Amino acid sequence: MKTLQGRGLVAGKTQGDLIFTNQPIAFLAGVDPDKGVISDPKHELVGQVFTGKVLAFPYSVGSSVGAYVIYSLSKNRTAPAAIINMNSDIITVSGCAISGIPVVDLPDGGFESLRGIKNASVDASKGTVSIV
Amino acid sequence: MNLTQDEEKALNGEEGEAVATAYQILTAIGKLTDADRLIPIAHAHVSGASYMTIGESGLQFLESFSSTARTKVFTTVNPCSIDLQTFQQYHIPTDYVNKQLQIVNSYRRIGVTESFTCTPYEGFDLPDKGSHVSWSESSAAIYANSMLGLRTNRESGLSALASAVTGKTAYSGLHLDENRRPKLVVRVQGRHVGTMDYSLLGYFAGKLTDQTLGFSGIDHISKEEAKSLSAGIGTVGASGMFVLVKQVNNAEVIDYTSIERDALLSExxxxxxxxxxxxxxxxxxxxxxxxxxxxxxxxxxxxxxxxxxxxxxxxxxxxxxxxxxxxxxxxxxxxxxxxxxxxxxxxxxxxxxxxxxxxxxxxxxxxxxxxxxxxxxxxxxxxxxx
Missing domain, CATH: 3.30.499.10 (Aconitase, domain 3)
Structure with missing residues (x-):
């Protein structure tokens, strides 16, 4: 068991399968809010379902409406259980803040060590990510 | 982040649920960006007016938000998805039109100026250079920082809305001088002219960094070229500002020549x-x-x-x-x-x-x-x- 110390940005605690990418994600026209899947044809995770999983990506890019897409994911019950970022951003944090999706980011390092990890626990009140 | 007594009360619901939600968003962003406080803004520009992008859940959110929240500063709004004067001439399903109009009416209730534009810097009186604003619409936020001397983070539709109804934003990121200097410079070589060329440059550069971008080799840029460059950066990137530089100084340098341009164009x-x-x-x-x-x-x-x-x-x-x-x-x-x-x-x-x-x-x-x-x-x- 290894614990990475980061910053808890939106409160919540969860554990689940981890999906990792070091490519940024665009929420508008890059994910499908009905299916909870990465839909951007240029993204390495295209076709990957993230509903109920812990989704790790460096930060979000693209449209400012992305925050509303995150909210749609939560209302559609297709949202990830938690988000881990390397350096989080305003789109992700504002969207998750009104959706109650926990967010932790790891600006001091450790993000890359999540590659290949199958399962992670996120505790945003402590700002930690634990991996087995 | 330190909140004033009044801000604390508003966060706890004293000004209603919508304003409390707005303060929740602002405090989360304060934490994200290491802001020590909120500061007043002179103008908010909100995105999230199209039924095609925000959908049913966005519509419901705005319906409820607009029942109590009102703008505290001059606020412009992004385009919706129909021409509000001529939509009957097109065969758009009535149900769709009604949903779109519901969203438009929510923004009207909140008190936005009916701009319905992604270029709020054209045709509206803007605050003085150096003013703090809160603009979403990535292309407009980048343009505001880079061309107008305004100061805004690259806000989301929700965070700019939070700013609109509180009159405040977190004092951090591109509001501070230190983050407005480029650490990465794109050395532009060759002849690049017009909307498409600058769009390609933005699409290339946007992927390089989430921080302020520098461009060298550009002596002059027109309004439409700058708009196009901003939109290219915004579409694929997270950077909120570019600066035209003469000297590269200590920044990391990436070359952009006709080779990079042509390769991107071929995609x-x-x-x-x-x-x-x-x-x-x-x-x-x-x-x-x-x-x-x-x-x-x-x-x-x-x-x-x-x-x-x-x-x-x-x-x-x-x-x-x-x-x-x-x-x-x-x-x-x-x-x-x-x-x-x-x-x-x-x-x-x-x-x-x-x-x-x-x-x-x-x-x-x-x-x-x-x-x-x-x-x-x-x-x-x-x-x-x-």
Whole structure:
């Protein structure tokens, strides 16, 4: 068991399968809010379902409406259980803040060590990510 | 982040649920960006007005939010998905129109100025240089920081809305001098001119960093080129500002030559000719409409041509006589709307579109699943005006 110390940005605690990418994600026209899947044809995770999983990506890019897409994911019950970022951003944090999706980011390092990890626990009140 | 007593009370619901939600968003961003406090802003620009992007859940959110929240500062709003004066002329399903109008009415209740534009820097009085603002719409936020000397983070639709109804934003990021200097400089070589070229440069540079970008080798940039550059960066990146620099200093340097440009352009290559032309992503500025009208002369478009611009830009063009010139050539105007997220594109019933910015190609392809080819404005006019 290894614990990475980061910053808890939106409160919540969860554990689940981890999906990792070091490519940024665009929420508008890059994910499908009905299916909870990465839909951007240029993204390495295209076709990957993230509903109920812990989704790790460096930060979000693209449209400012992305925050509303995150909210749609939560209302559609297709949202990830938690988000881990390397350096989080305003789109992700504002969207998750009104959706109650926990967010932790790891600006001091450790993000890359999540590659290949199958399962992670996120505790945003402590700002930690634990991996087995 | 330290909140004042009043801010603390508002966070705890004293000004109603909507304002409490707004403060929740602002405090989360304060934590994210290591802000020590909130500061007053002079102007908010909110995105999230299109039913095609925010959907049913966004509609419901705004319906409830607008029952109590009101703007505390001058606030402009991004395009929705239909021209609010002419939508009956298009075969848009009534249910869709009603949903779109519900969203528009929510923004009206909140008290926004009915700009419905992604270019709020055209046709509106702006605060003085150096003012703190809260702008979403990535292309507009980048433009505001880079060209207008305004200070804004690259806000989301929700965070700019939070700023609109509180009059505040977190004092952090691009509000601070230290984050407005580029650590990475793109050394631009060769000749790059016009909307498409700058769009390609933005699409290239946006992927390089989420921090402020520098460009060397650009002596002068027009408004429309800067708009296009901002939109390219915004579409694929997270950077909120660019700076034109003479010296590279200690920054990391990445070269952008005709080789990079041509390689990127080839990624956009399509075999189809384009059954319809789309201009105005981001919406056309006054200067662009003037140029278009001048280029037309006595010629006519040999394909359907839709021009997206704000109602302000349209009204001025109408007074100048440009609207008539363009309409006589077969051009159609859509105001209040976004070129990428509008049901009108579906109605065109076309398999392919030709346009002049990477942003339009990027979104129209992904949203409508049709072929889109990228050409310069001049090439399009040469090929499609007869």
């Amino acid at each position: 956009f290559e399509e075999t189809t000719e384009g059954d319809a032309i789309v201009f105005g992503c981001p919406q056309m500025l006054t200067e662009e409409v003037k140029k278009l009208a001048a280029a037309i002369g006595k010629k006519k478009f040999r394909r359907r041509c839709i021009i997206f611009c704000s109602r302000r830009v349209y009204d001025e063009a109408l007074a100048r006589g440009d609207v008539n010139k363009i309409k006589n050539a077969g051009g159609e105007f859509l105001r209040d709307s976004c070129a990428d997220f509008t049901p009108v594109l579906r109605e065109l019933n076309t398999e392919s579109i030709v346009t002049d910015t990477c942003k339009a190609v990027h979104y129209i392809k992904r949203v409508h699943g049709i072929k889109v080819s990228l050409k310069s404005t001049e090439e399009i006019l040469k090929e499609y005006l007869q």
